[in-house]
Amino acid sequence: MQPHKARLQFASNVREQRLTKGLSQEDLAELCGLHRTYVGSVERGERNICIDNMERIALALEVRLEDLIKGEKE
Amino acid sequence: MQPHKARLQFASNVREQRLTKGLSQEDLAELCGLHRTYVGSVERGERNICIDNMERIALALEVRLEDLIKGEKE
Numbered sequence: 001m002q003p004h005k006a007r008l009q010f011a012s013n014v015r016e017q018r019l020t021k022g023l024s025q026e027d028l029a030e031l032c033g034l035h036r037t038y039v040g041s042v043e044r045g046e047r048n049i050c051i052d053n054m055e056r057i058a059l060a061l062e063v064r065l066e067d068l069i070k071g072e073k074e
Numbered sequence: 075m076q077p078h079k080a081r082l083q084f085a086s087n088v089r090e091q092r093l094t095k096g097l098s099q100e101d102l103a104e105l106c107g108l109h110r111t112y113v114g115s116v117e118r119g120e121r122n123i124c125i126d127n128m129e130r131i132a133l134a135l136e137v138r139l140e141d142l143i144k145g146e147k148e
Contacts, residue, residue: 006129006139050122055080065080066143 004045006069010054011045013068017061018043031060078119080143084128085119087142091135092117106134 018028025043029036034053041047042057058065092102099117103110108127115121116131132139 003129055077
């Protein structure tokens with residue numbers, strides 16, 4: 001069984017941070033040099049995203065990567 | 075240009091946590107169901123590791139994934 005808690009938490013945090021900053025998925029995709037549909041699938045937790053792309057998204061959102069990993073109750 | 079700061083930080087933190095727990099790369103590989111040579115390459119920052127495997131390693135080391143992402147000075 002593959003773990004999947006982390007990717008769902010990441011998905012949720014990316015979406016929350018993107019909306020907080022008033023960005024569309026298209027905006028975020030452009031900022032991080034990824035495709036819009038890729039960003040959408042990341043936000044749905046469908047992608048086993050790799051660390052370099054996680055870092056790109058964190059840089060685009062101007063947050064620390066660890067803040068995109070954190071759970072609400074931790 | 076690919077970002078790579080996050081993967082080097084992750085590599086360094088995994089190695090530190092593994093050594094703190096007195097585990098060999100073989101031990102860690104067995105605990106997380108990954109190959110020994112894969113774990114070695116992750117610790118050298120050679121792998122663009124994906125989030126599911128990052129979570130496996132965090133679970134095997136009994137730490138939170140965010141603690142494997144954090145930098146020393148953040």
